[in-house]
Amino acid sequence: QQPVQSPQAVILREGEDAVINCSSSKALYSVHWYRQKHGEAPVFLMILLKGGEQKGHDKISASFNEKKQQSSLYLTASQLSYSGTYFCGTEAQGGSEKLVFGKGTKLTVNP
Amino acid sequence: NAGVTQTPKFQVLKTGQSMTLQCAQDMNHEYMSWYRQDPGMGLRLIHYSVGAGITDQGEVPNGYNVSRSTTEDFPLRLLSAAPSQTSVYFCASSYLLAVTYEQYFGPGTRLTVT
Numbered sequence: 663q664q665p666v667q668s669p670q671a672v673i674l675r676e677g678e679d680a681v682i683n684c685s686s687s688k689a690l691y692s693v694h695w696y697r698q699k700h701g702e703a704p705v706f707l708m709i710l711l712k713g714g715e716q717k718g719h720d721k722i723s724a725s726f727n728e729k730k731q732q733s734s735l736y737l738t739a740s741q742l743s744y745s746g747t748y749f750c751g752t753e754a755q756g757g758s759e760k761l762v763f764g765k766g767t768k769l770t771v772n773p
Numbered sequence: 774n775a776g777v778t779q780t781p782k783f784q785v786l787k788t789g790q791s792m793t794l795q796c797a798q799d800m801n802h803e804y805m806s807w808y809r810q811d812p813g814m815g816l817r818l819i820h821y822s823v824g825a826g827i828t829d830q831g832e833v834p835n836g837y838n839v840s841r842s843t844t845e846d847f848p849l850r851l852l853s854a855a856p857s858q859t860s861v862y863f864c865a866s867s868y869l870l871a872v873t874y875e876q877y878f879g880p881g882t883r884l885t886v887t
C-alpha cells in the first residue's frame with residue numbers, strides 16, 4: 663500500500679523550518695527519504711531502520727515511529743537549495759529493496 | 774566512477790514495438806531496481822534484483838522483463854510497447870551493509886509511445 667505524505671505542498675521563506683510526514687498502514691522495516699529537483703533524478707537523503715532512530719544530514723533530519731508506522735522529515739533553517747519534491751519510500755520486508763513510494767511533497771523556498 | 778548510467782536518454786516508440794533500456798553501475802552494488810515515474814504518481818517499482826541471477830517483480834511488472842547476468846548490468850525490456858508505458862524510467866543501484874546504506878539513481882530515460 664502506498665504511504666501517504668503530508669502536506670502535498672509547502673511554501674517557505676529562506677530560514678524557515680518545515681516538517682514533512684509519511685504514514686503507512688503496513689508494518690515497516692525501513693523508511694527512505696529522497697529529494698528530486700524538476701527534470702532530475704531523485705537523490706537519496708537518508709534511511710531510517712526499525713528502531714526509531716533519528717538521523718541527521720546537515721540541517722535535514724528525520725525520525726521513524728515504528729509503532730505508528732510514521733516518519734517525519736525535518737528541514738531546519740531552509741535554504742533555496744532545499745526546493746524540490748520530497749518522497750518517502752517504505753520497505754515492509756528487511757533487505758528486500760521492495761520500496762513503495764508516496765506521491766511526494768513539493769517544497770518551495772523563496773528568498 | 775561513472776555511478777549509474779542509463780541509455781538512451783530519450784526514446785520514441787510506436788505501439789507494438791519492443792526495446793531494451795540499458796542500465797549499468799560501476800560501484801559493485803548488489804541491489805538494482807527499475808522504477809517508472811508518471812506525473813503526480815511518484816515512483817513505482819517495476820522489477821528489482823538482489824544480486825546477479827536473482828530478480829523479482831515490483832509493483833507494476835506487467836509488460837516488462839528483466840534479467841541480471843552480471844553485477845554491473847540490469848537491462849529492462851519492453852515486450853510490446855503501449856501508450857500507457859509512456860513515462861520516465863529510472864534505474865537505481867544500492868548497497869546495504871549493517872547500518873551503512875547508499876543508493877544512486879541513473880539520469881533517467883524519457884520514453885514516449887505513440
